Amino acid sequence: MRQPPLPPVGRRQLLLAGGAVGLAAASASLLTGQAHASPTRTRGATITDLGPAIEQFALMSAVLVGDTVYIGSRNLSPTRLIAFHLPTRKVVSRTDLGTGHSVQALAADPTGRYLYAGVLTKADEGRPNLFRWDLRSPDEAAVGIGRTEDRDVRELAVAPDGTVYAVGGVPGKAPALWRYDPGTGKVTGLGVPDPKATLARAVAATDTTVFFGAGSVLGGGGGASRASLYAYDRAAGTFTDITPPELKKDPSIRELAVFGDRLVVSTSASTGRAQLAVMDLADLTSFSVTPTDGTVAKNLTSDGDLVHFAGDAGLSSYSMATRTITPLAYDGPDLGEIWGLDHTDGALVVVSGYGFVGEIDTASGASVITELGPAGAPVSPQTAMGIAAEGRYVYVGGNNVVARHDLRRPGKAANLRAPGEAKDAEVLDGVLYTGQYNAQGIWAYDPADDEQPHQVARFPSEQNRPLDLCYDAVNELMLVGVQSDTEGGGSLWTYAPKTGEKSAFVDPVDETQLVRAVATRDGVAYLGGDNPTTKGPRGTLVAFDPVAGREHWRVDLPLSTGVAALAVRGRHLYGLTRSGGFFVVDLTIRRVIHTADLHDICPGFAAMVTSGGVVYGVSDTTLFRFHPKTFAVSTVVPGINGAWYSGPHVNADSRGRLYTLRGHHLVRIEDRPEV
Template sequence: MGRRQLLVAGGALGLGAAAAPLLTAPAQATSEGPSSCTRVTDLGPGIEQFALMSALQVGDTVYIGSRNLEPTRVIAFHLPTRTVVSQTVLGTGHSIQALAVDPTGRYLYAGILTKGDEGKPNLFRWDLATPEKPAVGVGRTEDRDIRDLAVAPDGTVYAVGGIPGKAPALWMYDPATGKVTKLGTPDPKATLARAVAATDTKVFFGAGSVLAGGDGASKASLYAYDRATGAFADITPPEMEKDPSLRDLAVAGHRLVVSTSGSTEPAKLAVMDLADPSSYTVTTTTGKVVKNLTAHGDTVYFATDTGLHSYATTTGAIAPVAFDGDLGEVWGLDHADGTLTVVSGYGFVGEIDLATGRSVVTDLGRAGAPVVPQTTMGIAADHRYAYVGGNNAIARHDLRTGQVVNLRAPGEAKDAEVLNGVLYTGQYSSQGMWTYDPAKGGQPHQLADFPSEQNRPLDVCHDPVNELLLVGVQSDTEGGGSLWTYAPRTGRKAAYVNPVDGTQLVRAVATRDGVAYLGGDNPTAQGPRGTLVAFDPVAGRELWRLDLPASLTTGTAALAVRGRHLYGLTRKGGFFVVDLTIRRVVHTADHRAVCPGFAAMVTSRGVVYGVSDTTLFRFDPKTFAVSTVVAEINGAWYSGPHVNADHRGRLYTMRGHHLVRVEDGPVI
């Protein structure tokens, strides 16, 4: 059989499964809120899939951790039968990024990304000898999120991760005593640790600033922890110190394989002598990230944002590994018996025969993985379709038929707009802008790239005067942010870095009469926050700026324009109105009761609407007073709430895990 035949025969249409239609229940309409003119229509789950964030092969089974699904779970995919044969529900946190197995192959450990859940375990153990019994919580690290796990040959477990505002530590779990112990914080300026590996005598700790970079945060760092003495030694190769973070570590025989995430430079791959870490080789790759390290003999296999590659430790040569299709974001890579098993964020398992180059792809949903509603990101809509962003997918809701199709798009569609029937998205991380035209079919594709360190698009809006798409962006690794502009008609693009200042990112963008209004935010503990900048998006220059009153002490969360007024919300419910003709704040209020954190705003039919994690609300156009439109909307968001409007002014947002359309009566 040819490679293409195997792709189909190997499981459920493989790559095409991501576009399989998922039918929702019929829409249900209700009237609620303070006005009987408010009509809420339930359009069904926003996006449904088995999203994943980790994978590890143990024997003939691949264990896969879920991503942004509630509850969290690990599934077991049996390679010989290509079916999901068991699963365990962990029930805490939102994602599982770290998996490791003990030397006997019996116990699988899972580390949780929690976003809170104070006091609950973030380290779990599943007895693979009795998979019908659920995994149990065995401990908790003080670093809220566990990003990586390693098990030493004697069964001791080591964990790394992080919590905002605190340097990451190395943690140890002793199965004999059941205790979790903090072993130290080797890099006090790091913001996150994402890699750990262990031997009989050493533990290797990789950290950096892939999140909350800038403001003096560390770049890539690698430390060796002596298990006998408890001392840390800095063994970072100087060639890696410019990259923002250590990304992955693996012990391969007498070698330690080390990789980084790149930013202003491509990512690096190093091979170090375990007995003498000063003896090493470093190779620069073509990608911006090197991860999922696995070795066989003298060959190291790894994934980048450009695909799979092999590295020959004897010659230093890097070569691509052929695969007939798009792997997207890779979250698992293992080698066994001449076959690479790769787990894609698109929701499939690929098996690549290295001798023949043939591949078999199995869609996890059709193999028995639970396809359930996911927490969501950006939303956009027009008269025919509504779009909801998830991980490695965008759900397209047909507003006429109710049919839902999952489109493939790597990373995350953080925000989006629809212009003349065409979808435009800002894609995290370092994916630039993507587009999808339903009239042409196919899948979304990249429209424009931008400086890779400007990696997190946050807000997308359309400037009809200059015919530009405007995108506010954060740089996770370098600090600050940028404004992207793109002209759909001509294809012209530009990126204006740090238009607010060197520490403030651009959290929100609004436009009026061809002027872009940028809302600054600062994730660090020091420096200004909440600065507003009026910006010429064609000339690329500042027109004027305004600092918010001292009472509004947190950064900008959202902006919207109505007439001559610029409305704004801060990240803790502060509200302000700027009269753009006199460039002065003319109104402030505290709306934490309806907006306790992040928010989004949109202007529709002459009214500014806002949504928070809890409530959909509106502002009176004359008095600026707030009133509730839908209470307890409680959208299941991953990276902050969103609201958007179609050409008729109907609003789209999330209520729980469901997409809803809200038609609000006139408010004048």
């Protein structure tokens, strides 16, 4: 029976009268760690290994050199490059890099001898993030040639004289332009043209000029800049802002390419449409701007007057003469996320995040699709994201894939295709629901009726990063906590599986805090706020009516890091912060009644689930549980060390069995707590 919601409280009121002292004391212990918990290992849990969570050759970059497509891996260990030979449609060589988790940037020198690769890392490993592979000797391993101080390399360009330029970013620091000189072997920082940018992912180079494109595609909002384009004079060593005014409304420059005497610029959009700009290299003040039909335009490649590119709806062609955009029809399957696009001999070579290479005849639309695994690409376990479970199936989200594990056939998993990333998931009445990044909304899959997952709800495109999903049985709603990468803040999505009705409540916490965690009790949604920037509030809890879109009350915790996870048991709301703080809120009195410092077992991101009357948590290192009466923490599986991308997950099926990762493997845990 649904209980009536508590009466509204002022938006910034911390607690009911008489509770402020208790919250202040509890919050202080979260910050200082005075209430330290000493985890103890418990016995009695049965762990069943269900095999690799996800296996595929996941990819994130590609470039055509001669008759061979070189492809960079994504979220695989080790990072690697493969060479796919178009005439034979076989993988003919590979090399392992071993640094970081993904290869996003590839570029070849003008001679076609050297392939340069840039790696994305999760942390500053102090190892090379720039590599070079000698394509004349593909059996020899690629070598590390240096490191940019920006943690991630997002794009590379090679000038006609062989000089390499790199751009990328690191959280909390404006991106710089970097140069690798093959003659001296040195990597040099050339400066930061836009001090308010959060990420650069576009660069192009000529004999005289390097073009640098940046913006706020990650960590947007607040004082972060929008799309910015700079010309770097190679001789003078100076930057000049050349951003067309029409592009400045977009969050970021997405891609740059030099075709003949023109520079082609594309943007990533947020609330509007992505744009293409064509600039005269001889006079950069002379340009044209054309809006596209979607929110992204990338992977620019030319065929004379035509510029082909990938967007939301697949492939399109832009005529520089008429300034018109035409969708490219073809007879093949959905291409999903496209990470490589090149033109050769009247055909487009498309490298899909689904793990295949497509060759599309631009005149007839005929296509040939080659799956990379059967063609010789190394298929191996990938880091994973959301997990959902029910009686027969367990689902694990990854890049462009959701792995379906059949519990009747342990070790056998089928890869379902869904574009982007399944950040979190739940199963309701046998149907899987996922929150799909980037800006893909909610997808569903019914194993009884569907061959593949399909989209069931779209939301505002700027509300692009779903983070946490749960089901509100009272209101019969899927609830999704969301981050807006470009605008800052976030939202709460709601979706009714029975009716298809949906809503998006933007910035329910505030304009700065995203909704990192969501839990529900008696028809009230509890939202956990977080803030990826260094400024502004974080750690706010909001009790929210997901039907009316109205706040009931809130608690502002003075945390240095925001909320990582929430779970409800009875009248208690459990919470973990991103630095290992643990707190319990009594929802009847709206007060923090317990805190502890769990950073020893929970050093960062975390997830929680309530199963069998007990709240469980998982971090990157440990599976643990909380005593329902004392809130004491006990270790269930130490050293679980799940191979996660974008934070750990744990979920439970209807029988209370837990599912998470141990290393790259999916495991089922049957716990017997003594409570």
